[in-house]
Amino acid sequence: MSNFPPYTSDNKPPVVTLEEYDLADWAPATCVDFQNDEYVIVLMENPEKIIAKIVDQTSKEKLDLIFKDAKKKFAQQ
Template sequence: MNDKYPAYINDNTAPPTISLRDYDDAEWADTTCVDFQPDSQRYVIVDLEQNDYIVAHIDPNDNKVLDIIFSSAKETHAKQQQQQQQ
């Protein structure tokens, strides 16, 4: 585990849950990204170099904001793909 990331809780078995605000302010935010895990229906923070390494979970209270951001990004991506095919 990288020392720059928050320590796991529950005897190092589960990543901590943080708010989007805490994530925005985290000194390690630039080496991570937000991802959605369909199996657990949770947003997580993952290490950019090791995508399977979960640094933290996002507080479910922030899900609506992330749902809007991810939905908008998916729409934009679909439009770009469509324009490239024309």
């Protein structure tokens, strides 16, 4: 199993950029999800397990473009 980045001292997921995520050796075991109005990296085997968060504006803008149609369809449901 991959070595995921450790949680912070206050037991919160670490913050990564989209570029850091793309280069991470643990990326193949994970995927990007949109939960509670933020982008998170989750374990594919267990989507409730948050590995990291993506909070920087540049990464969020890129992900907004990628997820635009999915968000639109979800809002219509």
